[in-house]
Amino acid sequence: MKIENNKVALIEYTLTDNEGEQIDASNGNPLAYLHGHGNLIPGLEKQLEGKTVGDKFTAKIAAADAYGERADALVQTVGKEMFQGVEELEVGMRFEAQSEQGMHSVEVTAVEGDQVTVDGNHPLAGLELTFDVEVTGVRESTAEEAEHGHAHGAGGHHHD
Known part of the structure; x- marks a missing residue:
C-alpha cells in the first residue's frame, strides 16, 4: 500500500540541521500521521x-517547505507590563500571545530594563532540515480519523 491522501503512515525518523546536529528523532516510537491533511511540514x-x-x-527540506523563512515582523519589543503575573522574565521563556491573527507562541529573546523582545517565529524557521526516514507502516484511515484530520492511536493523537 502506498502513502497517499487519507492513508495513515507510520514513520521512524531522525531530524538534523545543516551542521548534522540532531534536533528530534522518533527513537523507536514511530510517528503516525494522516497523509494529505497538513499534519507534517x-x-x-x-x-x-x-x-x-x-x-x-x-529528505533535505528547504526552510520555505519546512517551518518557513524567518520573518522580522514577528520580532517585537514590548513593555514588561504585558507579562502580568510573571515575576522573573528570562531569555528562552515561551508564552502564548494573542494577536489579530489569533493565538501564537513567542519566545523571549532579550530583557532590557522594562523592555522585552519576543520572537514569534517558529524555533526552526529559516533552517534547512534533513530527515532520515523509514516507512514502517501504511494503512487505511478510519472514518473518524478522516473526519478529525489526524491519525489516532499509537504514534498519533489521543482523545480523552
Whole structure:
C-alpha cells in the first residue's frame, strides 16, 4: 500500500540541521500521521507521497517547505507590563500571545530594563532540515480519523 491522501503512515525518523546536529528523532516510537491533511511540514509530506513500507530515504527540506523563512515582523519589543503575573522574565521563556491573527507562541529573546523582545517565529524557521526516514507502516484511515484530520492511536493523537 502506498502513502497517499487519507492513508495513515507510520514513520521512524531522525531530524538534523545543516551542521548534522540532531534536533528530534522518533527513537523507536514511530510517528503516525494522516497523509494529505497538513499534519507534517509540506516538504516532508511531499517526499513521503507514494512511498511504501520498508522505504528508507533522506529528505533535505528547504526552510520555505519546512517551518518557513524567518520573518522580522514577528520580532517585537514590548513593555514588561504585558507579562502580568510573571515575576522573573528570562531569555528562552515561551508564552502564548494573542494577536489579530489569533493565538501564537513567542519566545523571549532579550530583557532590557522594562523592555522585552519576543520572537514569534517558529524555533526552526529559516533552517534547512534533513530527515532520515523509514516507512514502517501504511494503512487505511478510519472514518473518524478522516473526519478529525489526524491519525489516532499509537504514534498519533489521543482523545480523552
